[in-house]
Every structure is written in C-alpha cells, then in structure tokens.
Amino acid sequence: MFETILYFTLRFLLIFIFSIYNFFNFFISFILPPNLENKLKISNEAKVWNNLVKFTSSFDKNVKTMRESRSLQNNLYPKMELLTEKIEKISELNHSLWITTTLQQDNNNLNNNLNGIECKSFIKALNSFQQKKENDKCQNNIYKVSHILSVEYKLLIDKEIEKIETDLEKELFTTTIDDALEDCFNCFKWLIEKKQVKAKDIIIVGSSAGGNLTLNLILQKLLNNLQLNKDLQNNDLQNNLQNNNLEQQLNNDLNKYWPVHGVVLLSSLMDTFSGFIEPSFLEENIILLPKKRMNLFKKCISEKDRQKYSILKTLQKLNFCKCILNEQTKWIINFSNHEELTRENLIFIENLKEMSERSGLSKEQFEKRVKIVTENYQHHCYTIAYDFIEEAKKSMNEIFHYLLLSKP
Numbered sequence: 001m002f003e004t005i006l007y008f009t010l011r012f013l014l015i016f017i018f019s020i021y022n023f024f025n026f027f028i029s030f031i032l033p034p035n036l037e038n039k040l041k042i043s044n045e046a047k048v049w050n051n052l053v054k055f056t057s058s059f060d061k062n063v064k065t066m067r068e069s070r071s072l073q074n075n076l077y078p079k080m081e082l083l084t085e086k087i088e089k090i091s092e093l094n095h096s097l098w099i100t101t102t103l104q105q106d107n108n109n110l111n112n113n114l115n116g117i118e119c120k121s122f123i124k125a126l127n128s129f130q131q132k133k134e135n136d137k138c139q140n141n142i143y144k145v146s147h148i149l150s151v152e153y154k155l156l157i158d159k160e161i162e163k164i165e166t167d168l169e170k171e172l173f174t175t176t177i178d179d180a181l182e183d184c185f186n187c188f189k190w191l192i193e194k195k196q197v198k199a200k201d202i203i204i205v206g207s208s209a210g211g212n213l214t215l216n217l218i219l220q221k222l223l224n225n226l227q228l229n230k231d232l233q234n235n236d237l238q239n240n241l242q243n244n245n246l247e248q249q250l251n252n253d254l255n256k257y258w259p260v261h262g263v264v265l266l267s268s269l270m271d272t273f274s275g276f277i278e279p280s281f282l283e284e285n286i287i288l289l290p291k292k293r294m295n296l297f298k299k300c301i302s303e304k305d306r307q308k309y310s311i312l313k314t315l316q317k318l319n320f321c322k323c324i325l326n327e328q329t330k331w332i333i334n335f336s337n338h339e340e341l342t343r344e345n346l347i348f349i350e351n352l353k354e355m356s357e358r359s360g361l362s363k364e365q366f367e368k369r370v371k372i373v374t375e376n377y378q379h380h381c382y383t384i385a386y387d388f389i390e391e392a393k394k395s396m397n398e399i400f401h402y403l404l405l406s407k408p
Contacts, residue, residue, distance in 0.1 A: 042377045045389045053379050054287045063158045063296050084123060093187050094171060097150040101126065118207050118266075119150040121386040125396035129404070143261075143404040145203075149191060153183035153213065156300035177213075177272075177305045184213050185221045192256055200328060203262040203403060207381045208341075209297075211268025215311050222257040223323065258323075262330040262403045267381040270344035273298045274310035287379035289340040312344065315351045322359045325352070331370040332399050336378035371402045 154174035206214030
C-alpha cells in the first residue's frame with residue numbers, strides 16, 4: 001500500500017513540475033544563454049526530466065550508494081506485475097525474471113515491487129505499441145512478443161570499499177565482467193535448450209553496460225560455434241569468414257545460437273575505459289554520467305577487462321561483417337545525439353559501415369539491416385523515461401515498428 005501511495009505521489013509531483021515549467025517556459029527562454037537555443041526545441045517534459053536526472057546523479061559517493069539511488073528511482077515507474085500476465089523468478093538463472101506479456105494493464109499477480117527500470121519501460125512501451133496495432137487491426141502483419149526474460153547478471157563492485165563474502169553477495173556481485181557475461185550466456189542457453197525457443201525468434205536488448213554485454217555475448221559466445229573466438233585469437237578471421245560454407249551454414253540454420261531476430265543497443269558502453277578513445281565530456285552532455293560517476297564505473301573494471309571487453313578495440317581486429325549483419329537479424333542502435341557516450345556510438349557505427357563495405361554490402365543493404373534511432377539533448381538511456389517524455393515515446397515507437405513490423 002505504501003509503495004502504491006509513493007508511486008502516485010511521485011508521479012503527481014512530476015506532473016505538477018511539468019505544468020509549472022510549461023507555464024513559465026516562455027519567460028525562461030529569454031534568460032537562457034544563446035548557446036542553449038537548440039535545447040529549447042526539445043519537449044518541456046524532457047527539459048525538466050533532464051534537470052531532475054542531473055540533480056540526482058550528483059549525490060553518488062560510491063558504487064554502493066549509486067545502486068541504492070537506482071532502487072529509489074524505481075518507485076517512479078509502474079509495478080511490473082501491473083503490466084504483465086505472469087512473472088516467474090528462475091532460481092537457476094540468478095533469479096532472472098521470466099515474464100509472460102499481456103495487453104491488459106490491470107492484471108495483478110504479485111504483491112511485491114520488482115526492480116528493473118529498463119524492463120518496466122520496455123514492457124510499457126511494448127504494451128502500448130501492440131495495443132495500438134491491434135486497435136488499427138493490423139495484427140496479422142505484426143510479430144507478437146509473448147515472453148521476456150529479464151536477465152539478472154552479477155554486478156561489478158568497487159574492491160576498495162566492498163567485499164564479496166556471504167552467499168547472497170556471491171549471487172549478486174562479482175569482480176570481473178567474465179561472470180556477468182556467463183550469466184547472460186546461461187540465460188540465452190536456457191531459452192534455447194529448456195524453453196525450446198529458436199534463435200530466429202529472440203530479440204536481445206541491452207542498455208548502457210548491458211549493451212556492452214549484449215555485443216560481447218554475440219561476439220564471444222553466440223558465434224562461438226562458428227569458431228570466431230579461436231580465429232579472433234589467431235587474427236585469421238578474414239580467411240575463415242569468406243568461406244562460402246559460412247553463408248550456407250547460416251542460411252541452413254545449422255548454428256542454434258545465431259542468427260537472432262533482432263539486437264537492440266540502447267546508449268551502449270562501447271569502450272569500457274580501455275583508452276581506445278577518450279570520452280567526450282562537453283558541458284551539454286553531462287546529465288546522467290558526470291565525471292565523478294564515470295570514475296566510479298572505471299574503478300570497478302580491471303585493466304584486463306577494459307582491454308578484453310572494449311567493443312571498439314575488438315572491432316579493429318575483425319575483417320568481416322556478413323555473418324553479423326546478416327539478412328535475418330535486425331539491428332537497432334539508439335542513443336542521444338548529445339550524451340556522454342555519443343562519440344563511442346558514432347565510432348561504433350562508422351566501424352560497422354567500414355566493415356560492411358569491406359564485406360561487399362551496399363549502403364542500401366546496410367541501412368536495411370541497421371536502424372539508427374536518435375534524439376537531441378536527451379540523457380544517457382533516455383528511453384527509460386518512456387512514461388514521461390515524448391522523445392522517449394517517439395524512439396520506442398520507432399524501435400518496435402522496425403522490430404515487429406518491417407522486414408530486414
């Protein structure tokens with residue numbers, strides 16, 4: 001009961017703030033510096049939301065307090081059980097959530113408030129999109145999302161102030177990205193082997209650090225049967241992947257892990273502080289990830305992991321693209337044009353384009369297989385604000401339209 005009251009109280013306060021801001025917006029526009037003129041073009045809700053996010057992100061003292069603040073932010077979002085038909089905790093998958101989706105939003109099967117800001121926003125957006133399409137009577141032309149597996153992977157700790165001692169802490173935390181990636185891979189195998197889901201029916205979604213895990217899951221795990229890992233170490237990918245048998249193997253679906261239906265990357269971390277590039281900290285970008293918070297992340301990642309899991313460094317070693325950007329898989333890359341990781345994502349896109357050209361893919365083929373969705377002056381992972389800002393709604397609609405309606 002208290003959680004319900006807190007949720008509606010917080011939402012009422014946000015609506016009140018948005019209303020006040022809208023009323024005074026005309027006057028505020030006269031006192032803003034000229035270099036912020038373009039920011040006035042974003043919605044008033046986004047302006048308020050960005051300021052709230054920037055304010056709350058300034059209080060992190062360490063990684064532990066940052067995790068606690070995310071739990072508090074979770075109360076701004078509707079309970080996940082109100083958006084779904086059924087939720088099961090899978091103990092063998094680190095208590096990941098197996099979610100049966102529904103178009104009804106008044107169903108309540110659980111009494112506890114489950115975490116997962118990104119998952120809640122994604123489900124809310126999915127429900128709205130599918131409901132609209134059903135109302136438009138185009139359900140015969142739409143892919144239906146029946147289930148979602150919300151992956152609970154181990155989180156990195158700051159070894160200077162935290163220790164992993166109890167059994168519960170061992171389930172929740174780790175000191176290496178290896179363990180988090182293995183958790184993700186176990187979840188994917190569970191779908192394939194236990195639930196008998198075909199890879200071509202799976203959409204993999206990752207935001208921020210989760211986007212980094214998504215890409216490493218694909219490169220280091222899902223494509224392992226194609227011996228990509230072995231060839232990556234031997235730096236002999238080009239010869240192997242130009243073999244005509246590879247395309248035939250993909251087309252005949254001989255590899256049970258690849259290709260998947262879609263890959264969605266939301267403001268993904270591409271470099272993991274490897275030193276390959278320096279983050280671009282323009283003043284306009286610092287909303288959710290100020291330098292202080294980025295330094296907290298950096299302390300949690302070992303030098304070995306920074307080099308091993310940097311997507312940008314890995315792409316420099318690859319000379320192929322066709323098996324990744326194949327005809328079956330839809331890729332979506334989403335980020336704000338003005339956020340802390342904009343530069344990393346732009347470099348990633350340019351690398352993909354260069355690889356596709358070397359692999360013989362035309363510009364038209366690339367644009368059909370890769371959808372880039374961006375908005376201006378939004379914060380890192382702005383799509384989590386689907387419930388509050390128009391830009392997030394617009395981007396989510398583009399994402400689902402491409403994933404569930406269009407053909408690659």
